[in-house]
Amino acid sequence: GRAMAKSKFEYVRQFEADDTCLQNCWIVVRLDGRNFHKFAEQHYFTKPNDDRALQLMNRCAQSVMLELEDITIAYGQSDEYSFVFNKKSNWFKRRASKFMTHVVSQFATSYVFYWKDYFSDQPLLYPPGFDGRVILYPSNQNLRDYLSWRQADCHINNLYNTVFWALALQGGLTKVQAQERLRGTLSADKNEILFSEFNINYNNEPLMYRKGTVLVWQKVNEIATKQINLSEGSEDKEVKRTRSEVTLLHCDIIGQQFWKEHPEILA
Numbered sequence: 001g002r003a004m005a006k007s008k009f010e011y012v013r014q015f016e017a018d019d020t021c022l023q024n025c026w027i028v029v030r031l032d033g034r035n036f037h038k039f040a041e042q043h044y045f046t047k048p049n050d051d052r053a054l055q056l057m058n059r060c061a062q063s064v065m066l067e068l069e070d071i072t073i074a075y076g077q078s079d080e081y082s083f084v085f086n087k088k089s090n091w092f093k094r095r096a097s098k099f100m101t102h103v104v105s106q107f108a109t110s111y112v113f114y115w116k117d118y119f120s121d122q123p124l125l126y127p128p129g130f131d132g133r134v135i136l137y138p139s140n141q142n143l144r145d146y147l148s149w150r151q152a153d154c155h156i157n158n159l160y161n162t163v164f165w166a167l168a169l170q171g172g173l174t175k176v177q178a179q180e181r182l183r184g185t186l187s188a189d190k191n192e193i194l195f196s197e198f199n200i201n202y203n204n205e206p207l208m209y210r211k212g213t214v215l216v217w218q219k220v221n222e223i224a225t226k227q228i229n230l231s232e233g234s235e236d237k238e239v240k241r242t243r244s245e246v247t248l249l250h251c252d253i254i255g256q257q258f259w260k261e262h263p264e265i266l267a
């Protein structure tokens, strides 16, 4: 038929490079907001952590997990999110470009779509963009180390930013002076400045800021009413079902405990 006919132009498809992800590897897609340092300023994000922005990021990640196939865990902090596809996934025949573009576009459209739910008083001034990359991890240890790396990054940046903005907003220092003050300081020094000069115990800062956000699937039992048709009419009956939903956690994923409590993620 007409639709099946091949034109003389068909050969150009051969130019498409094969980007099949290696079998048995965990497929990670990480995205990151483009130029969000400026985006945050222009939209008056509170410093160092704007809750609305973090919650919007989490909402977008939830949309990605619900709409796309085979994502087992996601981790987010600042303007970035990582999504881990099951190592056995055969979604789009494991084509890297399909994974990456579906994740990034679903996330970016969600960011605009849900913006007003989180920033009711702040109009979105222009369409934000996100970059994406695909990384393959051949072992469970490599995958855990990847996630640990991102959470360690969250901790280091958040500790720095917490002191920096305390010095700048409460300590009366300029941004240059605050930067100068922190040059060469270790974690212990930063904790000490926070405690002695600002009466802030870093360990009491919100978990979402210190640990980032972990999204996992959780089974929930629910009772639904089902209509049963009988010869003498119909009757409502209660039936138990299990459903999977996406849950948000702000916990440590570097140590053993999380992985002991969620063995299904690496299974």
Ligand code: ATP
Pocket (backbone or CB within 6 Å): 032, 033, 034, 035, 036, 037, 038, 040, 045, 046, 047, 048, 049, 050, 051, 053, 054, 078, 079
């Ligand atoms: P690039 O395009 O290279 O990623 P960038 O400006 O986005 O550049 P990042 O290293 O990704 O640089 O840093 C993101 C920046 O966005 C942070 O440094 C911070 O200034 C800002 N930001 C992101 N999320 C928040 C938030 N929830 N609250 C306050 N600031 C935020």
Ligand code: ATP
Pocket (backbone or CB within 6 Å): none
């Ligand atoms: P996939 O996710 O694999 O791309 P798809 O349903 O998007 O699946 P496509 O081959 O991309 O499949 O085809 C896009 C379809 O969208 C068309 O077949 C048509 O039905 C519909 N479509 C797109 N643009 C228009 C348009 N302007 N007017 C009417 N229908 C459209």
Ligand code: MG
Pocket (backbone or CB within 6 Å): 032
């Ligand atoms: Mg970057």
Ligand code: MG
Pocket (backbone or CB within 6 Å): 032, 033, 034, 035, 036, 037, 079
């Ligand atoms: Mg960025």
Ligand code: MG
Pocket (backbone or CB within 6 Å): 032, 033, 078, 079, 080
């Ligand atoms: Mg970033």
Ligand code: MG
Pocket (backbone or CB within 6 Å): none
């Ligand atoms: Mg299409």
